[in-house]
Amino acid sequence: MIGKKTWIIPDGFLQPKSLGEQISHEAVCVLNLSNENAVVKLTFYFEDQEPMDQFQAECGSNRTHHIRLDKIADLQGNLVPRGIPYAIKVDCNVPIIVQHSRLDTSQEALALFTTMGYPIEQ
């Protein structure tokens, strides 16, 4: 089984400002090499408020899903808040591999960063 069922990303932030053609965003990029459909649950942790834990996405077997955090909504239709720091926990029913990337277009030119998530041993 390739990958882990839980991954952590401490540095999340949706830049409120965008310049140029591309919108500032983040993506949680998942690869599912198992034989089953992956149900991916995202929990967002904040500095001064309770976690939001009703976000869910899917990823088919032998498929990738670059989950856009500026687009995903939870079961009540809430979006991930822009302009405040958060951290992310990714939980899945099957082992997956998780990478997190940010695109920031707030200042004349775009900036990018990425890192593998931190895998949790079961």
Next chain:
Amino acid sequence: MIGKKTWIIPDGFLQPKSLGEQISHEAVCVLNLSNENAVVKLTFYFEDQEPMDQFQAECGSNRTHHIRLDKIADLQGNLVPRGIPYAIKVDCNVPIIVQHSRLDTSQEALALFTTMGYPIEQ
């Protein structure tokens, strides 16, 4: 034996647009510290289509190869598609170390990101 035979990179994307002197691209950077020639197989996974698994590159003993994903073609001559998200699995006959980097020149100035691949234990 230094390195692993399988590595995963969930966040792949070839930016279609380039400005300035440098073309937007990605590279899978391999170091081969074994005594044998390395045959590197790349499989690309997508969100809505079957994987492409006929890409191959080489890397000599005590050599590096920064495999350009905007240039590599598969056995049928297909290129990696630009403008859609993908993930990458790297398989090799010998242990290697893999890092993945992106150069994006779509908006007035270049942006860079990099991460080590996620190594799979055998």
Next chain:
Amino acid sequence: MIGKKTWIIPDGFLQPKSLGEQISHEAVCVLNLSNENAVVKLTFYFEDQEPMDQFQAECGSNRTHHIRLDKIADLQGNLVPRGIPYAIKVDCNVPIIVQHSRLDTSQEALALFTTMGYPIEQ
């Protein structure tokens, strides 16, 4: 228990120059998934002077804290020096997950980088 109590970040630098709306800074981003309040101690190592080890921050249970290194002061009121290279050791009373990011706005447009900290096994 998710995470580790000690993390290392070798590449720290507070860019002295800032252009545009955002100030150049770094953040040590912490997620605390334990049931206790986290007391986070930061030690800064330099190339030519003794370490500074009197910096402290907190992070509640099920909270994140993106600790801004341009704002934190030690017990004597000293700031992290700008314009010289440093490395960081993060120690905590409970297991946490640590990521480090830099925002540099010194040259017309912002630049970003990030990496997970290097976790120390206990």
Next chain:
Amino acid sequence: MIGKKTWIIPDGFLQPKSLGEQISHEAVCVLNLSNENAVVKLTFYFEDQEPMDQFQAECGSNRTHHIRLDKIADLQGNLVPRGIPYAIKVDCNVPIIVQHSRLDTSQEALALFTTMGYPIEQ
């Protein structure tokens, strides 16, 4: 003992072009938490030529050293070549922690990337 004695960085490149106030460069950032002086040996691997293995730097106990790859010279006075891809192996007499970063100022604004090195288990 915190850290490892050998680290790998597959993606090295010294951008030949620089614009603005800062020169394009890379740094191998080392933290030495041992009680001894660290002697750091750097080997550079290329795509089409033999490795260069006569580069050496030092890092004191409880000190960091951000080794600038655009400045270091080997025992014969050779510099790391600009404009061609390379990979780096870092070997040390004591355990250290290694991070690698690139600053690119070739196109109107700077770009940054970073990653932890890949640690080799002994």
